[in-house]
Amino acid sequence: MKSNLPDRSLIRENLLGRLDHEKELEEQLSHDICFNDELSEMVEFIEEEIIEDFLDGTLDAADKDAVNTYFLRPPERKEKLRFARLLRNHFEDQHQLVGTVSDTRPSAYTNVVRESSDYRAPIPWWSHFKTYGQLAALIVLCIGSLLYISALQRKEADLESQLAQEREHSASLVKEAPILESSLIPLTLVTDRSRGDDTQIPHIEIKPSTRRIMVDIALQGHSPGPFDVRLETKAGNGPIWSARLLPLVSSSGDTRLVFDLPAQGMESDVYSFLVSSPLPGSGSGKHYDFRVELAH
């Protein structure tokens, strides 16, 4: 079928009105165009080709004259020409519009084409959605970054605030430290009543801030314990406080009882810890005296 189609140049001549005086040829061609759909489409195609050439300015003077005086007579063809021009302008405008964008950010398509030529691809109007998408993504990224930075700044401010609070707290702790220190007073007892001097018994000063007494009693001998410890007055009243404790035994064999007891209720007086072993036959125990003075 295709081989029966007339030569393209002949169709072109016909469309430019140059066959109107060659009756037989024109008649045959017109008949074929009317009855052969494929040829009819080809004619339309060549018609458009003439319009494109006209717009491109590639027609020679004779063809251009034929287009102006014959081909463009029908309003329908003028409309086709106008549409072709409209379409071209549209794409050229788009091309110019996106040209600057494609200069700095080549698309994947551009890259492919550039591999084989120095061609800079047009970016079609609808691909602006991509640009818009990129812009939107950039805006979202900027907003996200701002939010992130803002969050960091808030966090930093919070941390600074916490740090300031901690510093204040530390400062208050430093201020309170002596108080804490004074709330806990040490009492070391080394000599029991049987070996000590009544006039030189250890003494502690209990201040109003004193809460507890840290007691360290160095025991004689190497008993592993346990020991019953009772706090009494020197006269033997009590117990004011009592506990059964295990001693701390060092590697050298020293045995110590280390404990603390509340200072509350103690008055200026001589007190004694009675340390005894609960084991049968271990004796009545030893007294460790100490003097308490209440400070005002």
Add this chain to the structure above:
Amino acid sequence: MAPQKREKRTLTPEAFGKFLRCLSEDDELAVREYQRIRTKLIRFFLHKGCTDAEDLFDKTVDIVVAKVESCVEYQNPLAYCYGVARNVWHEHTRERKSVTLEVDVASPEHPDPKVHELELQCLDRCLGRLSPGDRDVVTRYHGQHGRDKIQVRRLLADGAGGMNALRVRVHRIRKELRICVVECTKRLLN
């Protein structure tokens, strides 16, 4: 659209109905066949550079309907009508005076700015309705100048199966676009 004043038609509804009945007993098929003949003959007149193709077609139909006594003569309606159309064209050619172009043919803008604006809107819409492949082809085909254009079209032709196949494809896309824009503009104007 036609620059010449239309002559008063002698065609009556009865005569036209008779003509349609000769095209087909089935009303729908008859109308379809009439449209096919109309399209082909109008295209014929256009190919012959006639400024008033529709008027000439009407004249052709008037003559055909007036001449035909029975449907026996309509064994091949298109061929019959084409024969009459050629005579109409010859007659028209003899009467035809030289015509000067009325508008600037190079202008892409419709004389009415409102219509031009609508056309641009419609062009955007219609481009959006094309398949991605067609859109890509028509954009690349029209998007370049000079040496770039030649290179791009060569690349496109490689993908389309040759330059001729590419031209045919672009032609079909442009035709689809043109029809779409014309219909869209008409809709928006109404």
